[in-house]
Amino acid sequence: MSGVSHKVVNFWLSLGPRFLPFADAASPDLPLSKLLRLSLFQVTVGMALVLLVGTLNRVMIVELEVPASLVGIMISLPLLFAPFRALIGFRSDMHQSALGWRRVPFMYRGTMIQFGGLAMMPFALLVLARMGEAGHSPVWIGYAGAGISFLLVGAGLHTVQTVGLALATDLAPVESQPKVVGLMYVMLLVGMMVSALGFGWFLADFTPGRLVQVLQAAAVATIVLNSISLWKQESRHQARKAPSASRAPSFAEAWASFTHGDRVVRRLVAIGLGTMAFSMEDVLLEPYGGQVLRLTVGDTTKLTAALAFGGLFGFWLASRVLSRGADPFRMASFGALVGVPAFGLVIGSAPVLSPWMFGLGTALIGFGAGLFGHGTLTATMNLAPKGQTGLALGAWGAVQASAAGVAIALGGVIRDSVAGLVSGTAFGAAAGYDVVYGIEIVLLLVTLVLMFPLIRRENRPARALSTEGTRREAAVAGET
Secondary structure, X not given: OOHHHXXXXXXXXXXXXXXXXXXXXXXXXXXXXXXXXXXXXXXXXXXXXXXXXXXXXXXXXXXXXXXXXXXXXXXXXXXXXXXXXXXXXXXXXHOOOOOOOOOHHHHHHHHXXXXXXXXXXXXXXXXXXXXXXXXXXXXXXXXXXXXXXXXXXXXXXXXXXXXXXXXXXXXXOHHHHHHHHHHHHHHHHHHHHHHHHHHHHHOOOXXXXXXXXXXXXXXXXXXXXXXXXXXXXXOOOHHHOOOOOOOOOOHHHHHHHHHOOOOHHHHHHHHHHHHHHHHOOOOOHHHHHHXXXXXXXXHHHHHHHHHHHHHHHHHHHHHHHHOOXXXXXXXXXXXXXXXXHHHHHHHHHHHHOXXXXXXXXXXXXXXXXHXXXXXXXXXXXXXXXXXXXXXXXXXXXXXXXXXXXXXXXXXXHHHHHXXXXXXXXXXXXXXXXXXXXXXXXXXXXXXXXXXXXXXXXXXXXXXXXXXXXXXXXXXXXXXX
């Protein structure tokens, strides 16, 4: 580390946990400088998410005049790979290679797939633009190219994020693992904010050429940042080079042991519904600002930064409260409760044409989603069986991402359907969007109902949850 970098790290460390809530996640074996470098993979994931659910959906709907339903389905394509996150995590738990690595090979593959999707995407979008100008190009060429590129980006980022989080958990001491994972997700939100502001600045004067430059830069940054993130992180072990003498459990067996427990299905359903409630508007917020409030491309892209800032504050607050032994499901329920007035503010911004009310509602949506995500993630980590960190994180991510994919697709379809029904009436352009936001409020209320028994049953300190996880680990070990 250079002298300047060493001074910067020491300065941040001197501020203490009061101003750096995740500073105590570092340890002698995993110093803060190494931990922050590892977290760079989350920056590339955040950058890709901003492009998928922020910048590109606004450009395709408003500038390229692609129907919102088609854009919603296309942007949800990356999430088709989400159900495989549990399998990816399980495979990385059991992987054996000649080099003695478990996580690095999966991270490398995911990085290359994500790079390929971003490299292909500019050409697919150019074909879409030319279709709009010439009118004689086969429609399926542009849609197929864009769909494949979106799918590749999704497959890559899901692989990188699942295995990267598992690697971070492997490197951290057991008592610091939840805080380390929390730091990883804070870095995801930081990456989203920085990327959203950068994309908004570069695309303030939108041209197709500038959009291509942004996507090409994002592809190169993915390779560079992920390479720096992985450098000398995972140690090589001789035991991973040769097959184990004992029979490795199958994915079905590992999944059965993971889901064994009280009310696991209720937890997963609550996580899925809550995620849908906070995701259905992802494809609609920026077009809503452009079509209803008449905001520019740069202004609507900055809304993604407001969403990420709210989420960052939510993760920071949840980390402080949960580190004192609070119930993680109570924290997640509070996040769902915050989302109800947040969507109310977004709906109310249209009649009064108030960008500030819209921005505040967007930030509160991010805040509620941050509390909800951190609470459910902490509960999942506390209940993860020994040796199944990748599977536990993959299962949590699979439920969240799959629910988000369904919600994004439904959001676009519902918006277009309602807009077609009320076309030419007094309801206006905001009607389709408002129906979607109203559905999200209902989903949040249903999530609160589902979580209520979990709060009452599991309103215990985090130490008690860890003890329960230890008992389950011992039971699983005894069965095997």
